[in-house]
Amino acid sequence: MNCGRWRRTLDEPAANFWDKRAKQFNESMTQNRERSEKQIAKIELAPEYTVLDVGAGTGRLAIPIAKCVKSVTAIDPSRGMLACLKENMERESVENITHLNKKWEDTELGVDIEQHDVVIASHSLAMPDIQDALVKMDAASKKCVYLFTFAGRWMDGGLWEKIYDEKRSSWSDYIYICNILHDMGIYANVEIWDSEFEQHYAGLDEAVTKLKETYDLPSEKEGILRGYLSKILVDDDDDDDGALSLKRKSKSAMIWWQTNTHEEA
Numbered sequence: 001m002n003c004g005r006w007r008r009t010l011d012e013p014a015a016n017f018w019d020k021r022a023k024q025f026n027e028s029m030t031q032n033r034e035r036s037e038k039q040i041a042k043i044e045l046a047p048e049y050t051v052l053d054v055g056a057g058t059g060r061l062a063i064p065i066a067k068c069v070k071s072v073t074a075i076d077p078s079r080g081m082l083a084c085l086k087e088n089m090e091r092e093s094v095e096n097i098t099h100l101n102k103k104w105e106d107t108e109l110g111v112d113i114e115q116h117d118v119v120i121a122s123h124s125l126a127m128p129d130i131q132d133a134l135v136k137m138d139a140a141s142k143k144c145v146y147l148f149t150f151a152g153r154w155m156d157g158g159l160w161e162k163i164y165d166e167k168r169s170s171w172s173d174y175i176y177i178c179n180i181l182h183d184m185g186i187y188a189n190v191e192i193w194d195s196e197f198e199q200h201y202a203g204l205d206e207a208v209t210k211l212k213e214t215y216d217l218p219s220e221k222e223g224i225l226r227g228y229l230s231k232i233l234v235d236d237d238d239d240d241d242g243a244l245s246l247k248r249k250s251k252s253a254m255i256w257w258q259t260n261t262h263e264e265a
């Protein structure tokens with residue numbers, strides 16, 4: 001698995017990494033509501049359920065889920081992401097989410113949180129010991145655990161290879177997670193579907209600045225990014241205001257299992 005450079009970015013504490021990106025992440029996610037709706041439609045929810053969202057971020061899933069269930073607990077180490085979650089809750093008049101500003105690995109079951117009916121973790125499997133994290137998610141759920149991640153190449157459409165001249169596979173590719181679960185005696189269900197992610201920019205300069213920040217690219221790589229973006233960005237609409245959009249395709253994966261039904265590892 002080749003994830004060296006991206007991992008280096010993640011050596012920065014998760015909280016700092018996401019604090020810096022919170023506003024941009026929040027903005028881009030509000031441009032992609034359909035993606036969230038598609039994800040939520042796959043989760044079995046009921047009005048009496050309690051849901052635990054591990055790495056809830058800005059509440060992209062926690063907020064719409066809270067409207068369908070009794071309550072949601074949102075755990076996230078980034079204050080910046082949680083600040084967006086609180087703003088989004090207010091804007092959407094959602095009051096049944098409690099948040100905990102902690103890393104999942106530092107969260108103690110029975111002390112910080114109780115068991116919930118459903119546990120979800122969406123694009124947040126960045127824990128250094130993923131098996132430990134999965135064991136705790138399984139223990140924290142009374143009914144079902146749902147994990148969302150990618151299958152195959154992540155959403156950069158080859159940008160990584162162009163910049164670093166090396167192939168990159170994500171450590172959170174569904175296949176690794178399924179293997180770890182299998183070792184734990186959990187034979188999880190998997191669903192994979194095509195996903196499209198669209199992002200709008202005022203122009204090429206804004207796209208370069210924002211993506212440079214997202215990928216944490218060193219300045220000497222900016223030219224490669226600019227060249228790549230100038231080829232793939234498309235005009236947003238017919239008027240001549242210079243607005244551009246970036247459309248990226250990827251494969252999304254949902255891994256899910258019912259808890260307390262698997263064999264002892």
Ligand SMILES: C[S@@+](CC[C@H](N)C(=O)[O-])C[C@H]1O[C@@H](n2cnc3c(N)ncnc32)[C@H](O)[C@@H]1O
Binds near residue numbers: 056081
């Ligand atoms: C890509 S965002 C996804 C947010 C949200 N789940 C979603 O799907 O929109 C990743 C989130 O995982 C959180 N995260 C990173 N490491 C974590 C950890 N060790 N424990 C809990 N959350 C973590 C980050 O702070 C960030 O908010």
